[in-house]
Amino acid sequence: MPITLNHTIVPAVDNEAAARFFASVMGLEYLGAERHFAPVRVNDSLTLDFMSVENPDGHHLAFDVDPASFDGILARLRAAGVPYGNDPGSSDNGRTDHPLCARGLYFTDDAGNLYEVMSPE
Structure with missing residues (x-):
């Protein structure tokens, strides 16, 4: 059996607000x-x-x-007015030209968690 990551704890100011934010941006479901x-x-x-x-x-x-998932995430970030950028030090420059892949972006939440989303195309 390969090693897989089962879960990780993500620090939050308000855990439910952070979960709703992350789920809404990523197109996932938050069940409570x-x-x-x-x-x-x-x-x-x-x-x-x-x-x-x-x-x-x-x-x-x-x-x-x-x-397709990248396009959806980008559209949801834009619709919500969430800043994003192509560099961890400039996560608000509005760019998606990532140095490691065809398209990528970073965005943060109110606890300072830095989310990176990368797409090969």
């Missing part, structure tokens, strides 16, 4: 809190468990997506 986590299923093997903490320190989470 479970105990002190606000889980979002990313795929069959990975769940992000958002957890409220007093002083969240942002993490970097990177995702490979197909071109």
Whole structure:
């Protein structure tokens, strides 16, 4: 059996708000809190468990997506007025020309988590 990542804890100012934000941008479903986590299923093997903490320190989470998913994420970011950019230091420059792939972008949430979305085409 290969090693796969099952879940990771994502620090949040407000776990449910962070889970709703992430799910809405990524085109995923948020089904509600479970105990002190606000889980979002990313795929069959990975769940992000958002957890409220007093002083969240942002993490970097990177995702490979197909071109259609990338287009949807970009459209949802634009519609919501969420800044994005092509560099972790300029995650608000509005560009998608990524140095590691054909198209990519970064965006952040209110806890400082830096999300990277990369598409091969």
